[in-house]
Structure formats: structure tokens, C-alpha cells
Amino acid sequence: MTVDSGGLLFDQPTLLAGREGQAKASAAAIVKAYGLMGYDAVGISANDLAAGLAYLKKVSQQSRFPWLSANLVNTTDRKPLFTPFIIRKIGQIRIGIIGITGSAALAADTTGEATILPWQQVLPDLAESLTSRCDLLLLLSSLPDEANRRIAESLSGIHIILQAGSGSANMMPEQVGNTLLTHTGRQGKYIGRLQLDWKPSKRWGKDQARLLLDAQRKLDQVNWQLKRLQRKGLPAADSQDNPKLLTYYHQLSDTRDLLLAQISALQQGHEAPRSTYQVEFPAIEASIPNLEAVEAMVREAKAEINRLGKEARLRMQTTARATPQPADATAASPYLGWRKCGGCHPSQAAGWRKSRHAGSYQTLVKKEQQFNLNCLPCHVTGIDAANAPEALTLPDDRRQVGCESCHGPGRLHGAAPTASRPTVSLPPATTCLGCHTPEHDDDFDFARDQLLVH
Amino acid sequence: MKPILPLLAGLAALLSGFFSPLQAMAQWTSQPLTIYFANDLHGEIEPCG
Numbered sequence: 001m002t003v004d005s006g007g008l009l010f011d012q013p014t015l016l017a018g019r020e021g022q023a024k025a026s027a028a029a030i031v032k033a034y035g036l037m038g039y040d041a042v043g044i045s046a047n048d049l050a051a052g053l054a055y056l057k058k059v060s061q062q063s064r065f066p067w068l069s070a071n072l073v074n075t076t077d078r079k080p081l082f083t084p085f086i087i088r089k090i091g092q093i094r095i096g097i098i099g100i101t102g103s104a105a106l107a108a109d110t111t112g113e114a115t116i117l118p119w120q121q122v123l124p125d126l127a128e129s130l131t132s133r134c135d136l137l138l139l140l141s142s143l144p145d146e147a148n149r150r151i152a153e154s155l156s157g158i159h160i161i162l163q164a165g166s167g168s169a170n171m172m173p174e175q176v177g178n179t180l181l182t183h184t185g186r187q188g189k190y191i192g193r194l195q196l197d198w199k200p201s202k203r204w205g206k207d208q209a210r211l212l213l214d215a216q217r218k219l220d221q222v223n224w225q226l227k228r229l230q231r232k233g234l235p236a237a238d239s240q241d242n243p244k245l246l247t248y249y250h251q252l253s254d255t256r257d258l259l260l261a262q263i264s265a266l267q268q269g270h271e272a273p274r275s276t277y278q279v280e281f282p283a284i285e286a287s288i289p290n291l292e293a294v295e296a297m298v299r300e301a302k303a304e305i306n307r308l309g310k311e312a313r314l315r316m317q318t319t320a321r322a323t324p325q326p327a328d329a330t331a332a333s334p335y336l337g338w339r340k341c342g343g344c345h346p347s348q349a350a351g352w353r354k355s356r357h358a359g360s361y362q363t364l365v366k367k368e369q370q371f372n373l374n375c376l377p378c379h380v381t382g383i384d385a386a387n388a389p390e391a392l393t394l395p396d397d398r399r400q401v402g403c404e405s406c407h408g409p410g411r412l413h414g415a416a417p418t419a420s421r422p423t424v425s426l427p428p429a430t431t432c433l434g435c436h437t438p439e440h441d442d443d444f445d446f447a448r449d450q451l452l453v454h
Numbered sequence: 455m456k457p458i459l460p461l462l463a464g465l466a467a468l469l470s471g472f473f474s475p476l477q478a479m480a481q482w483t484s485q486p487l488t489i490y491f492a493n494d495l496h497g498e499i500e501p502c503g
Contacts, residue, residue: 002490092482138489162491184493192491199484273484 001090002038003097005140005164005183006045009059013046013104018389019373021308024051026374027059029301033294035064041086041097043140044069045164046104046116053081053114068099068140070126071117081114084126087134093198096134098126102142102164119143124155131157136198138162145181152179159202159275160194168438170281175204182279189439190281198275205274212266219259226252302369309371313392320393334409335382337397341410344417348403351454357401378435381405406431406453 009027034042044067049056060067060082070084085098100123103116123139130137137157141148142164152161156178163171163183170190173182184192206214226249234249265271338358342349352358360379364370376391377383381402383391404410408423424431429446436444 001487002492004492007493090487091485093485093487095487135485136487160489162489164493182491184491186493192489192493194489194491196487196489197484198487200482 001040001088001095003040003138003140003162004034004042005162006043006099006101006142007047007164008034008042009048009056010050011047013050013106015050016385016388018312020051021312022305022373024055025301025305025308027051029298031059031063032297032301036291036294036297039065040088041066041068041099041140043067043099043142043164044072044082044101045142046102046106047142047165049106049114053111057081068097069101070098071119071122072101073115073117075112075115078115078117084122085130087130093135094133096130096137098123098130098137098139098158100139100141100143102144102147119147119151123151123158127155127157135200135202136160136196140164148181149176152176152181155179159204162192173277173279178203180204180277184281189442190283193280193282195278195280196275197277199273201272201274203272203274204277206276208266208269208271208273211271211274212263215259215263215266219256219263222252222256222259226256302372305374306368306371309373309392312389313371316389316393333382334411335398335404336410336414337395338381338400338402338404339397340414341403345403348454352403355453357405357453360401361399378440382409401435 008030010023015023042065044056048067056067066083066086068085069082070080072081073079074081082099085096088095088097100119101116103118106114106116127137137159139148139151139158139161141151141161143151145163148161148163151158153176158179160180160182163181165186168186170185170192171181171183173180173194175181180194182192182194184190205211229245229249229252232245235246262271338349338352361370364372364375364379369375371392373388373391377385377388379399379401380391380394381398381400381404383394398404406424406427410422412420413422432444432446432450435441436449
């Protein structure tokens with residue numbers, strides 16, 4: 001069974017200006033890929049609504065898998081806008097899968113039609129009603145970790161909570177009450193594989209042999225302690241002189257009786273067998289062969305994303321030609337471009353031109369992604385996610401990770417070199433980490449790699 | 455109509471037994487199951503270069 005707890009379409013709750021077309025093309029590809037990979041269900045997170053409710057409804061109708069949310073409801077009648085849960089039969093057991101949506105702000109164009117209800121208003125009743133119909137209950141949740149823990153503490157009928165977007169690292173399953181909480185790290189580096197041996201007791205725990213061994217080991221320890229105290233004369237009458245020790249002796253005796261009863265029950269098979277699990281987080285490495293159909297589809301999607309960006313650039317250029325420009329249009333930008341910097345700093349520029357930063361835009365050209373607004377901000381100078389569309393029409397000497405990417409805009413410094421210093425002389429690691437994220441460069445080492453810049 | 459009643463009762467008994475949770479419990483003692491789960495996979499689908 002393959003599931004995702006949500007946030008697969010978009011990585012933010014609202015789409016940035018000018019990026020809607022490419023973001024939707026990417027989202028459509030992800031949905032197709034999930035269909036090809038045979039996903040059984042996905043949860044809905046608030047990010048999935050970034051392009052609006054109507055868009056998600058359309059996507060869900062075209063998906064081969066159900067989109068689940070029990071608490072994303074119509075504001076007027078409070079009825080769920082999507083399927084709240086499904087029941088899958090696998091082998092001998094019926095698995096209930098519920099979706100619950102985290103309470104981040106909804107996109108502006110849900111136009112008040114959608115409301116995210118607190119989980120407390122929907123989950124207790126739903127979980128209870130599914131308990132009698134299902135052997136295993138799974139929650140796909142985009143709520144924060146603390147909320148999922150509260151669910152686990154209060155609703156024992158939910159056996160597994162798979163979290164979305166809760167952290168950058170993989171989370172080994174943690175048992176809270178009778179619920180396992182887990183998630184894979186963000187940014188799609190790993191897949192979680194949870195292998196269960198599910199028992200009719202519907203309880204998590206160690207297997208019988210392990211429980212028996214543990215109980216016998218504890219009994220040995222308790223018996224040893226008791227004998228030690230008995231050698232001191234306990235629980236004889238004269239030990240009343242030391243009431244604390246006597247209390248301790250009686251506690252140990254009680255523990256011994258409990259352990260004996262537990263061992264007896266385990267040996268006679270009275271204790272219902274517990275369910276067990278194993279978890280792995282295999283890394284999604286380049287060496288893993290791609291599913292051919294998915295690979296072809298991703299290739300097509302990336303070509304479409306690039307084509308949309310190229311079209312946007314043409315529109316921007318047409319508009320610019322039709323609009324009267326100031327005599328020196330480039331002066332409107334605080335950025336100079338690397339050639340101007342190199343005029344006064346030739347040795348640094350020469351060193352930089354041999355670096356990978358100088359060829360960062362060409363990397364995108366080779367991959368035919370030079371118009372992809374998701375990629376461009378980290379491959380050019382002076383552009384961030386918010387103004388990404390501007391990257392489409394940059395002059396040639398800013399289509400690199402140039403001097404000003406690290407030292408800040410240089411126009412003022414260029415105009416008055418001694419009066420105005422560069423914004424940043426020695427860039428801190430945080431400047432680099434904006435682009436050298438674990439997602440894109442998990443081997444980045446600031447101390448080592450800063451020496452490669454020039 | 456009379457002859458049908460025992461038949462219906464038998465059918466009802468059969469169905470109630472068939473669908474009872476206890477009966478279902480008795481039908482399986484252990485179920486292996488593998489769940490694959492991902493998070494934020496679009497990061498992997500959209501690598502830039």
C-alpha cells in the first residue's frame with residue numbers, strides 16, 4: 001500500500017505572482033506520476049489548495065487515487081468537500097485510511113467556500129465509527145507534530161499516523177499510546193517503508209518470545225534483590241526498625257507476583273499476541289532505475305514548464321518594447337552585473353570565471369530548464385522566489401551566480417567606489433545556504449566550498 | 455410463506471456470523487502488510503540541475 005499525507009502539489013499555501021502556469025504544470029505531472037506509481041490515497045494539506053479549491057477539485061477528479069480530508073468542509077453546510085476516508089481490504093484485513101488537513105491559512109481563491117475544522121470536531125466520532133468496520137486505522141495528517149501526539153493520546157483506535165511536512169529528517173516510529181507516529185524527511189529524499197505484522201489484538205508491542213524473555217530477565221533481577229534483603233533478615237519483625245526498607249521489600253514482592261502471573265499467561269498463550277513492525281527509509285538515489293512511464297511523463301512535464309516560461313519571457317519582452325523605457329533602463333536596477341565588477345576587480349573576476357558559479361545558468365540551458373522559475377533564482381544574480389519572473393529577461397552579465405549574489409547589489413559602490421562599500425564584504429554561510437539546501441546540495445560544506453568561489 | 459421463514463432465519467444467522475467482528479477476528483491470526491509513505495516528493499520530481 002502506498003500513501004502520502006499531503007502537500008504534494010505545491011510547497012506553499014499560496015502561489016507566487018507569475019508562477020501559476022508552471023506550478024500547475026508541475027502539480028499535474030506529480031498527480032500523473034502518483035497515478036502511475038499506483039498510490040492508494042493521499043491526504044490534503046493546506047498547500048494543496050494553493051491554486052484554489054476549484055483547481056484541487058478538478059485535480060481530484062482526474063486523479064487515479066482518492067484525495068482524503070475529513071475536516072476540509074463546505075463553510076455553509078459543514079459537509080466534507082472531499083472523501084473523508086476510504087477502506088481498503090488487503091489480505092485478510094480491512095484498513096481504514098482517514099485524511100486530516102492541517103490548519104494553515106487557505107489560499108485566497110477558496111473564496112470562503114472551504115473551512116478547515118479543528119480535528120477535535122470530526123476525528124473522535126469518525127475514528128470510533130471506523131473502529132468496528134476496520135482492523136487497522138491509518139491517519140494521513142498534515143497537522144503539526146504536537147497535534148498528532150494529542151490525537152494519539154486521546155484516540156486509541158488510530159493505529160498509525162503518517163505526518164506530512166513535519167521535519168527535515170526521517171522520524172523513526174514513536175509509539176504514543178497505541179499509535180505509531182512517523183514521517184519521512186521533507187524534500188523527497190527518502191521513502192518510508194513500514195512493514196507490519198498486524199495481529200487481531202490491534203495492539204503494538206513486542207512479540208511473545210521477546211516479552212517472555214524480558215519478563216524472565218526482570219524476574220531474575222527482582223529475585224536477586226529479594227534474596228539479598230532476606231539475607232539481611234527481611235521481612236522479619238525486627239526489620240520494623242527500618243520501615244523504608246520493609247516497604248521496598250513488599251514492593252519487590254508485589255512485582256515478583258505480577259511478573260510470575262505475566263510469565264504464566266505468556267507461557268499458556270493467554271496474552272493476545274502483539275503487532276510488530278519494522279521500518280526503513282531507503283534513499284531515493286539516482287542509481288535506482290526509474291519507472292519508464294513516469295520518467296517519460298516527467299520529461300514531458302519539464303519541457304512544458306520550460307515552454308511556459310519561454311512564452312512568459314516573450315510576453316514580457318513584447319510589453320517592454322511597447323512601453324517607453326528610460327534612457328538607461330538598466331540603471332533602474334541596483335545590480336551592475338559581473339563585467340562591471342570585473343573592471344575594477346580583475347583577479348577576482350578571473351578566478352570566479354573558472355568557478356561553477358560562472359556557468360550556473362548554462363547548467364539550466366543544458367537541461368533545457370532555463371525558463372523554469374522554480375530553478376532560476378538560484379542560477380542568476382539578484383533574484384529571489386518573490387521576483388522570479390524578472391529572471392526571464394535579465395541581461396547576459398546577470399545570468400550567472402555573479403559577484404553580487406554574494407556581496408550584494410553593487411550599483412552604488414560602482415558609482416562611488418570609496419564612498420560606498422559593497423553591501424557584504426565577507427558573505428556569511430547563510431548567504432550560501434539559501435541555495436545550497438540539503439535538497440540540492442547535501443554535500444555542501446561552507447568552510448571547504450567558499451574557497452572555490454574565486 | 456411459512457416455509458420461507460426458517461430459510462430467512464438461517465440466512466440471517468449465516469450473514470450475522472459471516473459479518474460479525476468476532477467471526478472475522480477468528481479468520482486471521484496475523485497479516486503482513488507493507489506501507490510505503492512519502493513526504494514532499496515534488497522536491498525530487500523537480501530537480502533543476
